[in-house]
Amino acid sequence: MEFVELIVNGRTLSGEVEGRKLLSEFLREDLRCTGTHIGCDTSQCGACVVHVGGKAVKSCTMFAWEADGMEVVTIEGMADEDSLGDIQQAFQDNHALQCGFCTPGMVMSAAALLDENPDPSDAEIRDYLEGNLCRCTGYQNIVKAIRSVAEQRESAAAA
Amino acid sequence: MYDFEVARPSTIAEAASALSAEGAQVLGGGHTLIPTLKNRLARPSVLVSVSRIDEMRGVRVENEKCLCVGGAATHAEVASSAEESFPALAWLAGNIGDPAVRNRGTVGGSLANNDPSACYPAAALAVGATIETNNREIAADDFFRGMFETELKEGEIITKVRFPIPDAGNYQKFEQPASRFALVGVFLAQFGSEVRIGVTGASESGVFRWADAEAALSADFSTEAANGLPAAPGAMINDLHGSGEYRAHLMKVLTARAVAAAS
Amino acid sequence: MPKDYGIGASSKRREDVRFLTGSGRYTDDINVPGQAFVSFVRSEVAHGKLNSVETEEASAMPGVLRVFTGADFEGVGGLPCGWQITDRNGEPMKEPAHPILAQGKVRHVGDPIAAVVAESEAQARDAAEAVAVDVQELPAVLDMKSALEDEGLVHEDAGTNLCFDWGFVEDNKDAVDAALAGAHHVTTLELTNNRLVANAMEPRVAIGDYDAATDVSTLFTTSQNPHVIRLLMGAFVLSIPEHKLRVVAPDVGGGFGSKIYHYAEEAFCTFAARQLLCPVKWTATRSESFVTDAHGRDHVSKIELGLDEDGNFLAIRTATLANMGAYLSTFAPAVPTYLHGTLMAGNYKTPNIYVNVKAVFTNTVPVDAYRGAGRPEATFQLERVIDKAARELGIDPVELRRKNFIDKEQFPYATPVALQYDTGDYAATMDKLAEISDFEGFESRLEESKRNGKLRGLGVNCYIEACGIAPSNLVGQLGARAGLYESATVRVNATGSVTILTGTHSHGQGHETTFPQVLADMFGIGEDQINLVHGDTANTPMGMGTYGSRSIAVGGAALVRAAEKIIAKAKKIAAHLMEASADDIEFADGQFTVAGTDKSVAWGDVCLTAYVPHNYPLEELEPGLEETSFYDPANFTFPAGAYACEVEVEPETGKVDVVAFSAADDFGNVINPMIVDGQVHGGIAQGIGQALREHAVYDDGGQLVSGSYMEYAMPRADDIPDLAVDHSCQTPCTHNPLGVKGCGEAGAIGSPPTVVNAVVDALQRGGYDVDHIDMPLSPFRVWSAING
Secondary structure, three states: OEEEEEEEOOEEEEEEEOOOOEHHHHHHHHOOOOOOOOOOOOOOOOOOEEEEOOEEEEHHHOEHHHHOOOEEEOHHHOOOOOOOOHHHHHHHHOOOOOOOOOHHHHHHHHHHHHHHOOOOOHHHHHHHHHHOOOOOOOOHHHHHHHHHHHHHHHHHHHO | OOOOEEEOOOOHHHHHHHHOOOOEEEEOOOOOHHHHHHOOOOOOOEEEEOOOOHHHOOEEEEOOOEEEEEOOOEHHHHHHHOOOOOHHHHHHHHOOOOHHHHOOOEHHHHHHHOOOOOOHHHHHHHHOOEEEEOOOEEEHHHHEOOOOOEOOOOOOOEEEEEEEOOOEEEEEEEEOOOOOOEEEEEEEEEEOOEEEEEEEOOEOOOOEEOHHHHHHHHHOOOHHHHHOOOOOOOOEOOEOOEOHHHHHHHHHHHHHHHHHHHO | OOOOOOOOOOOOOOOHHHHHOOOOOEHHHOOOOOOEEEEEEEOOOOOEEEEEEEOHHHHOOOOEEEEEEHHHHOOOOOOOOOEOOEOOOOOEOOOOOOOOOOOOEEOOOOOEEEEEEEOOHHHHHHHHHHOEEEEEEOOOOOOHHHHOOOOOOOOHHHOOOEEEEEEEOHHHHHHHHHHHHOOOEEEEEEEEEOOEEOOOOOOOEEEEEEEOOOOEEEEEEOOOOHHHHHHHHHHHHOOOOHHHEEEEOOEOOOOOOOOOOOOHHHHHHHHHHHHHOOOEEEEOOHHHHHHHOOEEOOEEEEEEEEEOOOOOEEEEEEEEEEEEEOOOOOOHHHOOOOOOHHHOOOOEOOOEEEEEEEEEEOOOOOEOOOOOOOHHHHHHHHHHHHHHHHHHHOOOHHHHHHHHEOOHHHOOEEOOOOOEEOOOOHHHHHHHHHHHHOHHHHHHHHHHHHHOOOEEEEEEEEEEOOEOOOOHHHHHHHOEOOOOOEEEEEEEOOOOOEEEEEOOOOOOOOHHHHHHHHHHHHHOOOHHHEEEEOOEOOOOOOOOOOOOOOHHHHHHHHHHHHHHHHHHHHHHHHHHHOOOOHHHEEEEOOEEEEOOOOOEEEHHHHHHHHHOOOOOOOOOOOOOOEEEEEEOOOOOEOOEEEEEEEEEEEOOOOEEEEEEEEEEEEOEOOOOHHHHHHHHHHHHHHHHHHHHOOOOOEOOOOOEOOOOOOOOOOOOHHHOOOEEEEOOOOOOOOOOOOOEOOOOOHHHHHHHHHHHHHHHHHHHHOOOOOOOOOOOOOHHHHHHHHOO
């Protein structure tokens, strides 16, 4: 067993985890943060993307103890107190989700993209989402949603 | 996956010590190892994580001639840090996998695994990189030993990689449609008039230097020369995404593109 | 000004809030206290005789509760097939047994042999490795043509690998042969419809639970149709009557057909929970999904199109080999037959059509419906051969199609393959397509591509589909072993809010939003006053679920019928309150009014009165306000449309980029345009995936080579262009109350031939003598075609 202490969505947690426990399993099974999904076993689909230390990672391809001492943010940590966060809201407004299974990972990747590049082109958005598979939407409305967040943030900053 | 012990060293010496245990294995970014473990295709007794070893991190330029990359530096770090000093390598790093993979995957892991379709080995061969381990330095030309095989011994860790920065360099990658690994990748490096070319994804013997192309382009650095190259020797990978003949063809196409881009 | 609520409004989806905050409840998010886990031991060979399965060592391992083998299922039913085809000679199809765990033989890689139930997932997996399986490997039966030589048999008791030889319509055959013999020109094309894997992003999960105190079994499962699973598993496999069996399909992460079927894992978990008196959970890994989820398509066809000297279509003859895989999946026999042969008329007035289909058993994963199901296979053949004919005859492909369209005035139109199209306007969708695709600007875009060293091509395509599945009496005659009606209960609550309970199921389609939109219009109350309950057989009326673009056309119709009953009863209550005759009551915008007066009562008052019947005609009318309707459609619905695609091809590598794609669809009336656009986007992306990237490939030994996302090429964000979709051409369905047709599959049906037509166009414009490439048009395949 490995001792870990980490901050998940602002809450500090500590305890012991099995060496082989993946971060995704730790989130889903131990913390009941079931918004992080598992869609493949080859690190390709991106349904499990969370932020660790401010960076997007595939939580199915990282052990829980590797996040020791780090801050972890999952989809459960993305809403404002009583409303959806701006990316979440844009996803709803633009019909950027259907079955919702890939959505948590998609939102987390979108958040990381906008942190790195506040004004991405459509091509840059599509390129950044290379590791997030969606079988429902054809991606078009996801791209539209992310672009709309960039625009809103820019006009809010300018105001 | 099978259970295992964990070692979380903070120095190379501690890591080396942990790796001396029977069945111990290095864990870098885990993007090859963890899927392998999930499918129970490997059964290490101890996983030795190198991601918290500060002396294995970082990307810096030495003497304006060499890019030194820590063995545990991620692809994302290389992509952002080498953008000005060695743009071809930065581009290569920035097109491995996807952003989340690049935030975890490491240079040392890629070279040690020597996947026949990985990108870094082509660069390492083309620029004549030196691979430093916890107990020696290995020239790239001596390092790769065929698909998934390297010169590394049990318990040996890639601590640093020194990539000489070429006068001109370019990496061309033609993606396998599913995995987006290189169906064929060609790294071209030019030092003075000497041209070196590393090819990944194509050969059944793994990454290799394409001697005929190097000779022809060292003599005449032009797309015409690239287009006139003879077919590469040796057996090429033949799979659902392309025949050996197709891969051999792509090598020429990509080499010509690399010449055009580097000119 | 677009509507902001009710039918026709792009209401935002209410279900999104939980999906966007990680609060969705998918099956794997459910954990039943005390649950155990199952790990299946699966065949690693495609075909073999099962000599022995040794479980002693595994049984003794830590945490193991029990190891099950095929022997434990003797006397238990196998997985049933829901559709029986009668062949050309009047004989029933071959219908071999499909055991829950293998008995005597294994027939595909992934076939379950044993199942280890243990306290933890890891223990189950550890012990599964200790199960010793002795299989004597047999040559794998893979290629369909060779399979028909019957040298090796997938099922010995069937005596042949031919499941059925079906002719449709058999009476047309001679006329078709004669018409083709006498035709001015016959265009022939042989093609393959590539085998696909549905790849819903959520892998399948099943949790069986058993309450000994009540003798009730519960199955939580990733299903598109929980009532169908209850019926099939209860009646045919485990012999549990419906009142003792509850099936729950909570939030489901996409289906695309693959979650229609009753799978062995569902029956196993339900069975094992009863045996072990503890809940049993199974969660598929993606690797497991690839070798257990029913695959799609996999047809090899030859199509011949006869034309007269003016380009009029005279006759079509097709011959198809359809891969069934190792066993008959739930609806497998319907796909290449009644969902395929009936669509071979397309949008055209071809007078003579004959379709022959030979269904073949092979040592591969069972094949069943995948988004479109038979209709994409029909459309692909027809639209590819039309394109080829146009080129052979030097006629513009759009003009050749227009010339042969069924005219708007000809509806209702009876095709020679048994369907009666109720309505349509194919010229209108083609006109719309020309407008949104800017056909006229193509030449200049072509020049631009040439300057960049690329070939450019334009492909067009038309499609029609039969949706709103289906009239029960008709499908019963065709071999369906179930009805295909749909149900809805409208429960008006005392304070006027409304709960809809339905047998349909949403796994991405947004029913929780669209069904209330319909009622908001009918009742004149806010959408937020209405919610939808679905996915649980314990609290919804028996319904057949969601597939075949049927939910709004059949389930929505049931909803309207139930709501009409509500309104009729509410009028009687209102009449009583206002001391008027029910015939004089008008209902609009939530107000009941006595016609010609200013007397009115509000919706809420009527609802309250129904449940607090103090002033109420109790002698004539029951209290309460709840009605159920079962709606059985009179006909299929016939969405249709015209699609266009522009591609750029890099001749030196064979790489194809879809650079523009437009779709003009006629879905009849539309409830929520935003959701309809989304359905079309997703369908097109899957179709582009099929055309260019996706392929389930077996090697010569029967191993699935493309068994992970490392080898199976899913379309990603940068593979799909911006899609221009339009559904403003609307010829409402004539036989359902909403005038809707369904939109879920159109994109996946219409897009593959569009893309292939565009690539062939690009190559021919570039001077290459290529008239067909089989999908997927990977760079390697295109390069190979270019280089002969």
